[in-house]
Amino acid sequence: MKSDFLKYQTQTTAHPLAMEVSHANGSYIYDTNNKAYLDFVAGVSATPLGHNHPKVIGAIKEQLDKYLHVMVYGEYIQKPAVELAKLLAKNLPSTLENTYLVNSGTEAIEGALKLAKRATGRSELISAHNAYHGNTMGSMSVMGYEERKQAFRPLLPDIRFITFNNEEDLNLITSKTAGVLLETIQGGAGFIQPENGYLEKVKKRCVEVGALLILDEIQPGIGRTGKLFGFENYNCVPDILVMGKGLGGGMPIGAFTASSKLMSLLQQNPKLGHITTFGGHPVIAAAALATLKEITESNLMPLALEKEQLFRKLLVHPLIKEIRGIGLMLALMMPSETITNEVILKCQDEGLILFWLLFEPKAVRITPPLTISNDEIIKGCGIIIDILNTIDGE
Known part of the structure; x- marks a missing residue:
């Protein structure tokens, strides 16, 4: 499927992430090997109720x-x-x-x-x-x-x-x-x-x-x-x-x-x-x-502000220079573009989806579904901190 994807479907970058999607549900996307990826991006803010919401x-x-x-x-x-x-x-x-x-x-x-x-x-x-x-x-x-x-x-x-x-x-x-x-x-x-x-x-x-x-x-x-x-x-x-x-x-x-x-x-x-x-x-x-x-x-809108505070509490690390944004529209500011790329790619390997911003190369996008649970936030933030601990910030 990957070779067909690259041959027949026009690409917008030279190096797409190329995850082969099998299905998605709630806060997770699954690849064809049935590996689960916790989604902190929500299709770039396009799935506020998560994936396949029953309503x-x-x-x-x-x-x-x-x-x-x-x-x-x-x-x-x-x-x-x-x-x-x-x-x-x-x-x-x-x-x-x-x-x-x-x-x-x-x-x-x-x-x-x-x-x-x-x-x-x-x-x-x-x-x-x-x-x-x-x-x-x-x-x-x-x-x-x-x-x-x-x-x-x-x-x-x-x-x-x-x-x-x-x-x-x-x-x-x-x-x-x-x-x-x-x-x-x-x-x-x-x-x-x-x-x-x-x-x-x-x-x-x-x-x-x-x-x-x-x-x-x-x-x-x-x-x-x-x-x-x-x-x-x-x-x-x-x-x-x-x-x-x-x-x-x-x-x-x-x-x-x-x-x-x-x-x-x-x-x-x-x-x-x-x-x-x-x-x-x-x-x-x-x-x-x-x-x-x-x-x-529902209460999803006020909860977005509570979840923001949970993200801010958990995402404390010397390599996180600033957290910009409000609610569940957040950006982690890294010391360099290289570290941003390393965080995003290594987190995907560990089953966490993060993404870039268009014009700010030092930013890591965090825009999860509004329906994301506190436990899922804790899990994902733990992956981010673990990855940051492996990166040499010099």
Whole structure:
């Protein structure tokens, strides 16, 4: 299987981890030798309820017996999609009431950028250095990391970049700006949180100049920070909210949400201002609805903060220079990229899945399912400490 994987399936790096997966359940993934791997990554924050959660699987199976794709997005009334959008509105501020369902986070970013341009009649978009918002051409245009996008230029024009948490850069947001796009917590850059009311100040500046604030919650959203969405921790409500990853409970989904007034602009001048064939797919919407219900109706969100403290208590070692993040969105900062690589690869050998961040080579990602147990946290952290004890930090 590995040779076929390498021959027939396009790779994104020269050295994929290449674990051959047999099945997955709860906090564990199993390879074809039936070796169990404790999952501290959750598909890069995409499986908040762990693997094969019974409520998600049940919702999928129930919908399978009714209908699959029947019509392009927005024409027919399909109960799973309607109920999902309604439940999102119920759990969001009143100005975030209308949701467009798409297939991925990057597609949701594309829709949000188009909406900001359509609403303001302006072309300039502002993002942050070291930002990551997806990998399609528009999303790549607002990626604040030139090395990853220089081979694909020309990209969208009229893009400017500011430094996250730098208040002086807010003066770059002007009456020419259509939208300011920020990750609520910078993910690829190293799980960097806003400081000193930064997001509030960005929103204030956007209001002053008539620009729209777009917050990317693709990683922090769906309960990972102890709130349903990360912005709830920072006293800032965006004009457009973007989500993805964890919303699907392991199924592919994205969405962007705004006021009904804003979203109605996609209906006219031009008509069909944003189109998707499979967005709001009934099976995926059913899985997302089950996921969202479980997270909002259970105690998983407050428990995420308690589990964070357990991680911080257990992960104390001279080679761990800092633990960044909040809730179950954590990054261990190592002394060097070499040590980061050694930790991740050796932990996989010992049955613990860790992963990298996009732009911060010293970081080790810890984003487990919200359903992970304290015993599983203790077990995994024990493996990390044992591995660190074998590494020469000089």
